[in-house]
Amino acid sequence: MNGIHDMHGPPECFHCGIPLGAGSAWTALVDGQHRAMCCPGCKAVAEAIALEGLSSYYHSRTTYAGRATPEVQPDLKIYDDPEVQVGFVRSCGGDERETTLIIEGITCAACVWLNERHLAGLDGVLAAEINYATKRASVRWDKSRIALSVILAQIEAIGYHAWPATSANAELARRRETRAALWRLFVAGFGMMQVMMYAFPAYIAEEGSMGEDVVLLMRLASLLLTVPVVFFSAAPFFRGAWRDLRRRRPGMDVPVALGIGAAFGASLFATFTGAAEVYYDSITMFVFFLLCARWLEMRARQKAGASLEYLDKALPLAAHRLIDLARGGQTEEIPALSLKPGDLVVVRPGESFPGDGSIVEGETQCDESLLTGESMPVRKAVGESVLAGSFNRLSPAIVRIVRVGEDTCVSGVRQIAQRAAAQRPRIAELSEAVASHFVVGVIFFATASALLWLALDASRALWIAVAVLVVSCPCALSLATPTVMTVAMGRLTRRGVVVASAHAIETLTRVTHVVFDKTGTLTEGRFSVAATTPQPGITSESALAIAAALERESGHPIATAFAAGGPVDPVVAEAVRNLPGEGVQASIDGVRHRLGTASFVGGIAGILHMAAPDRGAATRVWLGCDGRWLACFDLVDQLRPDAVEVVRRLQADGKQVLIWSGDAAPIVGAVARKLGVDGFIAGMLPRDKQERMVAMQEQGAVVAMVGDGVNDAPVLAQAQLSVAMGSGALLTQAHADIVLLSGRLHSLVEAIDIAQSARRIIRQNLAWAIAYNVVALSCAAAGLVTPWLAGIGMGASSLIVVLNALRAGYEARGTRHEVEAPGRFTPRASRLAPRG
Amino acid sequence: MDILYLLIPLSVVMVFLIGWVFWWSLGNGQFDDLEGPAHRILQDDDS
Numbered sequence: 001m002n003g004i005h006d007m008h009g010p011p012e013c014f015h016c017g018i019p020l021g022a023g024s025a026w027t028a029l030v031d032g033q034h035r036a037m038c039c040p041g042c043k044a045v046a047e048a049i050a051l052e053g054l055s056s057y058y059h060s061r062t063t064y065a066g067r068a069t070p071e072v073q074p075d076l077k078i079y080d081d082p083e084v085q086v087g088f089v090r091s092c093g094g095d096e097r098e099t100t101l102i103i104e105g106i107t108c109a110a111c112v113w114l115n116e117r118h119l120a121g122l123d124g125v126l127a128a129e130i131n132y133a134t135k136r137a138s139v140r141w142d143k144s145r146i147a148l149s150v151i152l153a154q155i156e157a158i159g160y161h162a163w164p165a166t167s168a169n170a171e172l173a174r175r176r177e178t179r180a181a182l183w184r185l186f187v188a189g190f191g192m193m194q195v196m197m198y199a200f201p202a203y204i205a206e207e208g209s210m211g212e213d214v215v216l217l218m219r220l221a222s223l224l225l226t227v228p229v230v231f232f233s234a235a236p237f238f239r240g241a242w243r244d245l246r247r248r249r250p251g252m253d254v255p256v257a258l259g260i261g262a263a264f265g266a267s268l269f270a271t272f273t274g275a276a277e278v279y280y281d282s283i284t285m286f287v288f289f290l291l292c293a294r295w296l297e298m299r300a301r302q303k304a305g306a307s308l309e310y311l312d313k314a315l316p317l318a319a320h321r322l323i324d325l326a327r328g329g330q331t332e333e334i335p336a337l338s339l340k341p342g343d344l345v346v347v348r349p350g351e352s353f354p355g356d357g358s359i360v361e362g363e364t365q366c367d368e369s370l371l372t373g374e375s376m377p378v379r380k381a382v383g384e385s386v387l388a389g390s391f392n393r394l395s396p397a398i399v400r401i402v403r404v405g406e407d408t409c410v411s412g413v414r415q416i417a418q419r420a421a422a423q424r425p426r427i428a429e430l431s432e433a434v435a436s437h438f439v440v441g442v443i444f445f446a447t448a449s450a451l452l453w454l455a456l457d458a459s460r461a462l463w464i465a466v467a468v469l470v471v472s473c474p475c476a477l478s479l480a481t482p483t484v485m486t487v488a489m490g491r492l493t494r495r496g497v498v499v500a501s502a503h504a505i506e507t508l509t510r511v512t513h514v515v516f517d518k519t520g521t522l523t524e525g526r527f528s529v530a531a532t533t534p535q536p537g538i539t540s541e542s543a544l545a546i547a548a549a550l551e552r553e554s555g556h557p558i559a560t561a562f563a564a565g566g567p568v569d570p571v572v573a574e575a576v577r578n579l580p581g582e583g584v585q586a587s588i589d590g591v592r593h594r595l596g597t598a599s600f601v602g603g604i605a606g607i608l609h610m611a612a613p614d615r616g617a618a619t620r621v622w623l624g625c626d627g628r629w630l631a632c633f634d635l636v637d638q639l640r641p642d643a644v645e646v647v648r649r650l651q652a653d654g655k656q657v658l659i660w661s662g663d664a665a666p667i668v669g670a671v672a673r674k675l676g677v678d679g680f681i682a683g684m685l686p687r688d689k690q691e692r693m694v695a696m697q698e699q700g701a702v703v704a705m706v707g708d709g710v711n712d713a714p715v716l717a718q719a720q721l722s723v724a725m726g727s728g729a730l731l732t733q734a735h736a737d738i739v740l741l742s743g744r745l746h747s748l749v750e751a752i753d754i755a756q757s758a759r760r761i762i763r764q765n766l767a768w769a770i771a772y773n774v775v776a777l778s779c780a781a782a783g784l785v786t787p788w789l790a791g792i793g794m795g796a797s798s799l800i801v802v803l804n805a806l807r808a809g810y811e812a813r814g815t816r817h818e819v820e821a822p823g824r825f826t827p828r829a830s831r832l833a834p835r836g
Numbered sequence: 837m838d839i840l841y842l843l844i845p846l847s848v849v850m851v852f853l854i855g856w857v858f859w860w861s862l863g864n865g866q867f868d869d870l871e872g873p874a875h876r877i878l879q880d881d882d883s
Contacts, residue, residue, distance in 0.1 A: 060878065108875075109871075109872065109874075109875025109876065109878075110875075112872055112875070112876070113875075113876065130872070131868060131869045131872065132869055132871045132872030132875065179862070183859075183862075186858070187855070190851065190854075190855065194847070194851050197847075198844070213841075214840050214841075214844075217840065217841065217844050217845075218844060221844050221845070221847070221848045224848050225848065225851060
């Protein structure tokens with residue numbers, strides 16, 4: 001391999017390939033030649049590589065390395081703390097430790113080689129192996145000779161970033177589960193194919209053409225191959241059946257285990273007594289199909305769980321705490337767990353915020369896609385709140401921590417989601433109960449048909465009982481609902497919709513009335529200037545400039561309205577005073593100015609005799625100075641961009657859309673008119689809302705209430721379904737069934753679509769399961785179904801149910817909004833996620 | 837048809853053999869990284 005250095009072009013950095021500027025003076029000695037370097041970082045890295053005799057990396061690599069950034073030198077000492085290590089370091093006896101590291105910057109196979117060689121060359125590192133596919137390194141070291149932080153620092157020294165994979169232990173457990181399941185499937189599949197080979201001749205051979213010895217031999221061979229299928233692959237069914245029997249609550253494992261056991265026992269008996277038929281092929285096929293269904297279900301569950309797990313991974317392990325803001329920004333490295341509210345921390349670009357807090361210094365962009373499913377970064381300036389686990393993308397920021405650990409928003413989301421996952425929706429419980437009765441019924445039915453056939457034709461009685469047991473499919477019944485629910489929940493979570501109570505998905509589909517709890521749900525909560533009415537002698541622009549100057553320091557909600565249209569030449573306001581409920585006062589060029597209510601401004605401007613056209617639905621703010629009125633501004637709160645579309649969609653679906661607000665009539669009216677909502681009521685108290693809702697519910701309405709989830713708890717509790725529009729901080733207290741983390745109203749429509757699709761699929765599944773069972777059971781009892789046919793039928797019916805369940809929400813409209821939940825370690829994934 | 841007396845037991849033995857080989861290779865991590873070794877062989881690694 002020649003690598004990438006035989007091309008000609010403008011001078012480039014030998015290490016990272018960035019084109020060099022004219023005055024670039026750095027070089028590094030690699031292979032006896034001075035190579036041009038773009039920066040001291042690359043120089044240091046290249047020299048470190050050359051010094052170690054690893055410069056053949058440069059010959060064999062196929063892409064340039066990433067640019068080395070020496071200024072980011074995180075303090076890695078924190079990873080040596082045994083308490084911090086608990087989550088990701090495994091002890092291998094004595095002083096030996098093992099961990100999995102995630103290495104960022106690996107772009108080609110040469111990088112793998114470079115890192116492995118470099119690590120293996122360190123004193124105390126016992127083994128280092130990097131998986132090229134996953135970019136993860138498994139490192140074993142002797143802690144008495146080398147510290148983990150030194151290993152990490154050494155990886156940094158050659159230009160890569162490494163950090164421990166914190167959830168490695170959980171991942172390991174999951175991998176083990178997956179691997180065991182795969183093995184069961186493999187054994188069953190392989191056994192099935194092979195047993196079929198032995199069974200086939202017996203099916204097609206003409207009577208008497210096969211010697212008895214050969215038949216026996218084939219049966220013995222089949223038996224040998226069926227034993228691992230029954231005792232290894234089917235073991236979970238037997239275990240499950242035993243557990244169910246002990247709890248005296250027969251589940252779907254019981255008839256499965258009975259069927260397999262009976263068929264196997266009977267075949268065993270037939271093999272050694274030379275009786276008519278053996279059913280090894282049926283058994284293996286049956287087990288294989290069932291395991292396929294189980295496997296798919298497990299994958300769906302893991303996928304749904306993974307979206308929650310991303311939340312866990314989001315919180316960083318360590319934080320840089322500012323020791324003293326005044327003393328020039330010195331930081332110390334502490335475990336994120338020991339942060340306290342009130343601490344100041346520095347969060348550099350590329351790091352996650354260790355706790356919820358507000359920005360004290362700096363302005364940056366945050367990637368909150370983890371929580372909201374929104375892949376666009378959000379701008380954050382001083383005073384704005386940031387969420388733990390979101391990703392700082394642009395520039396360093398100093399953050400005052402408000403909540404840490406379990407109190408953070410991200411933890412809260414995880415808690416409510418876990419709570420919902422632990423609850424069992426009523427419909428799932430129902431189908432479980434049905435399945436349980438069904439099992440008892442089937443066993444009874446099998447016994448009855450066996451007794452009946454005993455009277456008719458004793459030789460067939462046992463086989464008919466087995467066929468009935470095997471062909472009946474409680475699996476389809478009891479898998480029909482929970483699998484769909486799991487799939488739908490996972491899909492919702494990935495779109496930033498957290499389902500907080502189990503019945504929510506079910507209720508969503510029945511909603512007839514959607515009530516918006518307050519105007520703020522439909523608007524952005526940000527004012528903008530709709531109209532300016534200047535007095536004679538002043539232009540609109542200069543009036544706005546004065547207002548902007550007055551409001552600049554105030555932090556008042558309406559301040560943003562004036563900040564938006566930035567003035568051409570800024571006016572400087574001094575001695576700004578904020579008078580709550582009245583307005584702002586400041587002096588500009590020595591003249592007192594006031595901005596606020598008419599009476600407040602009238603205090604210095606004199607009697608009001610200016611006329612401004614009445615615009616009805618607006619908040620009105622006046623501007624004046626000593627002895628003179630200057631202007632009047634009409635402010636409006638803008639609708640959310642998707643509000644109109646969402647309301648239209650809901651109405652098109654035949655749902656009644658209502659707005660019940662505590663705000664004044666003109667404001668509510670204006671919003672309602674713009675949205676085309678007729679049913680709006682203004683100035684409502686919580687008690688009014690509740691009474692009205694009860695009245696509506698008595699007429700059979702199923703009400704979904706959309707609010708901020710915090711106020712009006714009794715009203716939300718009264719609604720069959722409460723939906724909270726979450727933006728961070730207050731989520732943990734939210735008493736909502738569904739939380740829309742993205743703050744996009746459109747999520748509501750998406751959630752309804754997914755719920756409807758889920759309901760449709762549940763119905764299909766149940767209809768299929770019932771129809772199948774009715775047909776199959778009667779055929780089996782009539783002696784029309786042989787056990788091998790029963791095996792196919794039963795296994796396939798479960799498989800169909802699970803495959804159908806996987807479609808839940810897939811076909812829903814608005815699929816384009818789905819973004820893959822990005823992990824903390826792959827911020828790029830969210831950047832590349834398709835939008836819109 | 838006498839050959840069946842040899843072939844059938846042989847096939848059973850083969851099945852178990854294949855199963856065991858697969859078991860061993862999976863446990864040995866042969867399937868963990870399907871890309872890396874192909875590149876690694878190209879590295880000049882004399883030491």
